[in-house]
Amino acid sequence: MTTEAMSHGGAPASLSPFSRLMSGTAGPVIVVVAVIFAIWYLGAVLLNGQLQRDAYERAGREDVPLTEFIADTLAQERPLLPAPHQVAVEIWKTTAEKSVTSKRSLVYHSGITLSSTLLGFLIGTALGIGLAVLIVHSRVLDKSLMPWIISSQTIPILAIAPMIIVVLNAIGITGTLPKAMISTYLSFFPVAVGMVKGLRSPEFIQLDLMKTYSASQGQTLMKLRLPSAAPFLFASMKVAVAASLVGAIVGELPTGAVAGLGARLLAGSYYGQTIQIWSALIVAAVIAASLVTIVGVFERIVLKRMGMAQ
Amino acid sequence: MSGASLTFTGQGAVGVGRYLAWTIVALALFSLPQTAFTNGPSVIGSADLMLAPILLGGAAIMLALGVGPRRLVDLALLAVSVVAAIQLLRAVGANYDKAEGGFWTLVAALWLASWLFVERLSGWDAKSPTAKRAIGLLIPALFGVWVLVLWQLFVVGFGVSPVLLPPPSAIGARFASSLPTLWADFRQTFLKAVLIGYAIGCGSAFIVAILVDKVDFLRRGLLPIGNLVSALPIVGVAPIMVMWFGFDWPSKAAVVIIMTFFPMLVNTVTGLASADRMQRDLMTTYAADYWQTLLKLRLPMALPFIFNALKINSTLALIGAIVAEFFGTPIVGMGFRISTEVGRMNVDMVWAEIAVAALAGSVFYGLVTLLERVFTFWHPSVRG
Structure with a gap:
C-alpha cells in the first residue's frame, strides 16, 4: 500500500470489508436507516402503550409480561403510530394480494x-x-x-x-x-x-x-x-x-x-x-x-x- | 440629466414597436363603425367610448412617426391607455354580458398599447441605478395591473358566471367587507402555525446541521437521506399530525416543522462544507479553534445556502399549514375557509383568502430576501 493511494482517500485494500463499507456512503446510510427504524419501533411502543394499557384495564388484566405488552402494542388495529412491519404487511396485502382493478388495491x-x-x-x-x-x-x-x-x-x-x-x-x-x-x-x-x-x-x-x-x-x-x-x-x-x-x-x-x-x-x-x-x-x-x-x-x-x- | 431627457430625439418606434403602433391605429379605426354592445350605438356614436379609440390611435400615430420628445410621447401613451381603460371598464360595467365586436376590438387595441408602452419603457436608457431599479419594478407592476384590467373586462364582457371566475372588483369588495374574518384566519394560520412551525423547523434543522457537520459519519449517512426526503410528498403526513396533535394549530405547526426541516438541514450542511481548503488552512495558521473557524469562516460562507433554504421554506411553510387544514381544523383558518367557502360556492371569498395568502407569502419571502441582502452583502450575487 503506497502513501499515494492513502492520500487520495481511496479505501486501502488491507482494511477489513466492514471498515471499507463504513468509509463510503453506503455504510453510514445503512446505519442511519437502521437507527430510524429503531426509533420508529421505539416510538410505536411508547405512543401506542397508553392505548394498550387502557385495553388491558378494560379487559381486567393486570401485570401483563413486558414481551407480550410490546408484541401487543405493535399489533394494534388502529395504532397511533403503526410499526414498520404492519405498514409493510398492509402494503403487501393491498398491492400483491389484491387484483389491480380492485378499489382496495x-x-x-x-x-x-x-x-x-x-x-x-x-x-x-x-x-x-x-x-x-x-x-x-x-x-x-x-x-x-x-x-x-x-x-x-x-x-x-x-x-x-x-x-x-x-x-x-x-x-x-x-x-x-x-x-x-x-x-x-x-x-x-x-x-x-x-x-x-x-x-x-x-x-x-x-x-x-x-x-x-x-x-x-x-x-x-x-x-x-x-x-x-x-x-x-x-x-x-x-x-x-x-x-x-x-x-x-x-x-x-x-x-x-x-x-x-x-x-x-x-x-x-x-x-x-x-x-x-x-x-x-x-x-x-x-x-x-x-x-x-x-x-x-x-x-x-x-x-x-x-x-x-x- | 432632466434637461437631456426632454430634448427632441426625433426617434420614432422601430422594429416591433412600429408594427405594434400601426396595428393599434388600424384597430382603433376599425372599431369606430362597429357596435360596442348589443342593441347599443356604434363606438363612434357612443359618448362613453368614443374617446378611447381616438386617443389610442392618436398616441400610436405620434409614436409610429416619431413626433415629439420621445419620453413625453411614451408617457402620453401611458396616460391615454389609462383613460381608455377607465372608459372601457365603466362602459362594460353598465352592459354586463353584452359586449360585441367594437368593444373587443378596443380591448385588443388597449392590450397592444400597454404592450407597446412596456416595449418603449424597457428601451429607456436610465443612467442612475435608482432609476433602473424603478423601471425594473414599474414594468412588472404595470403588467400586474393590466392583467387585472383585462380579467375584469373579459369576465364582465363575456358574462362569465361568478361561480367560475369572479371579476377582480367583486373580489376586492368581498375582501374589504370581510376584513375581520380574513384577519382571524390569517392569525390562526399564519401567525400561529406558519411562523411557529417555521421557526422551530428551521432552528432545529440548523442545530442538527451543525452537529451533523461535526461528525463526518453522520454527514455521509444523513445527507443522501435528507436529499431523498426533500423530494418526497411530505404534505401527506398532515392527516397523521392532525391525529396526533389535534385539530388546533399545533398539528399544523408540526406539519410545517417536518416540511421545513430537511431543506434547511441539507442546505446548511452543504453550506458548511463550502469553505475551501485554502481558507480553512488560513484559519489553521491563525491557530483558530473549531468554534472560531465555525463562527468566522464557515457560517458566513454557509449563509447564502442557509438563506436559500429559508426562502424555499417560507413558501413551503404556508403550503403545509393550509393543506394540513384540509384534514380538520377548528372553524377558523385559511385552509378551512377555502374548503368550506368552495363548498358553498362563495368563490369570491375563496379568492379574497387566496389574495391574503399570496400577500402573506410574498411579504414573507420579501422579508427573508431583505435579510439576505443585509447579511450576505459581500456575496457576488448581491454585489453584482
Whole structure:
C-alpha cells in the first residue's frame, strides 16, 4: 500500500470489508436507516402503550409480561403510530394480494395518481420550455412576465387546488385533467426558470459564431441554445416531477375521497385507519423516489449521447 | 440629466414597436363603425367610448412617426391607455354580458398599447441605478395591473358566471367587507402555525446541521437521506399530525416543522462544507479553534445556502399549514375557509383568502430576501 493511494482517500485494500463499507456512503446510510427504524419501533411502543394499557384495564388484566405488552402494542388495529412491519404487511396485502382493478388495491390508486402526475408533468414541462423560449426572445416578456413567474411561487398555489377541482367539476370537467392542471402549475415553474437560465447559458463567443454563420434566431435556438440548455432542463425536471406528484395528491383531497393516493390519505384520516395512511404515504414516497430516479437515468443517457456527461 | 431627457430625439418606434403602433391605429379605426354592445350605438356614436379609440390611435400615430420628445410621447401613451381603460371598464360595467365586436376590438387595441408602452419603457436608457431599479419594478407592476384590467373586462364582457371566475372588483369588495374574518384566519394560520412551525423547523434543522457537520459519519449517512426526503410528498403526513396533535394549530405547526426541516438541514450542511481548503488552512495558521473557524469562516460562507433554504421554506411553510387544514381544523383558518367557502360556492371569498395568502407569502419571502441582502452583502450575487 503506497502513501499515494492513502492520500487520495481511496479505501486501502488491507482494511477489513466492514471498515471499507463504513468509509463510503453506503455504510453510514445503512446505519442511519437502521437507527430510524429503531426509533420508529421505539416510538410505536411508547405512543401506542397508553392505548394498550387502557385495553388491558378494560379487559381486567393486570401485570401483563413486558414481551407480550410490546408484541401487543405493535399489533394494534388502529395504532397511533403503526410499526414498520404492519405498514409493510398492509402494503403487501393491498398491492400483491389484491387484483389491480380492485378499489382496495394500492396499485389502482397509485395508477390514478400517477396518470395525473405524468400528464401534469408533461404539460408543465412543455409550458415551461415554451415560456422560457418566449422570455429569452422577447425583452417585454422578460421584463414583465419573469418577475411574476418568480413571485407566483411565493403564492401558496396548493390553496387554490380545491377550488380548481370543484369549479371544473361544476362545468363538467372531471377526472384526470383538473388534477393534472394543479400538477402543471407546480411543475412549470422550475422548468421555466431553469430553461431561461439554460437558454442564456451559451457564451457570447458562441452566439457571435452563430451570427458569423448568419444563422437566424430559430437556427440559433435549435442548434445552440436548446442543446446547451439540456443539463439545466434535466436538473429542473427532477424538481418538477416531485412537485407534480405533490400537486396530484393534494388535488385528490377535495374530490371527496374518490380515488387516488390523496383520497386514500383522506379516507384513512376520516376513519382513523392509520395503517392505511402510512401505507399510502410510503407508496407515495416510493413513487416520488422512482420518478426522480427515472428522470435521472434519462439525464445520464441523454447527456452521455450529447457528450456533455460530467 | 432632466434637461437631456426632454430634448427632441426625433426617434420614432422601430422594429416591433412600429408594427405594434400601426396595428393599434388600424384597430382603433376599425372599431369606430362597429357596435360596442348589443342593441347599443356604434363606438363612434357612443359618448362613453368614443374617446378611447381616438386617443389610442392618436398616441400610436405620434409614436409610429416619431413626433415629439420621445419620453413625453411614451408617457402620453401611458396616460391615454389609462383613460381608455377607465372608459372601457365603466362602459362594460353598465352592459354586463353584452359586449360585441367594437368593444373587443378596443380591448385588443388597449392590450397592444400597454404592450407597446412596456416595449418603449424597457428601451429607456436610465443612467442612475435608482432609476433602473424603478423601471425594473414599474414594468412588472404595470403588467400586474393590466392583467387585472383585462380579467375584469373579459369576465364582465363575456358574462362569465361568478361561480367560475369572479371579476377582480367583486373580489376586492368581498375582501374589504370581510376584513375581520380574513384577519382571524390569517392569525390562526399564519401567525400561529406558519411562523411557529417555521421557526422551530428551521432552528432545529440548523442545530442538527451543525452537529451533523461535526461528525463526518453522520454527514455521509444523513445527507443522501435528507436529499431523498426533500423530494418526497411530505404534505401527506398532515392527516397523521392532525391525529396526533389535534385539530388546533399545533398539528399544523408540526406539519410545517417536518416540511421545513430537511431543506434547511441539507442546505446548511452543504453550506458548511463550502469553505475551501485554502481558507480553512488560513484559519489553521491563525491557530483558530473549531468554534472560531465555525463562527468566522464557515457560517458566513454557509449563509447564502442557509438563506436559500429559508426562502424555499417560507413558501413551503404556508403550503403545509393550509393543506394540513384540509384534514380538520377548528372553524377558523385559511385552509378551512377555502374548503368550506368552495363548498358553498362563495368563490369570491375563496379568492379574497387566496389574495391574503399570496400577500402573506410574498411579504414573507420579501422579508427573508431583505435579510439576505443585509447579511450576505459581500456575496457576488448581491454585489453584482
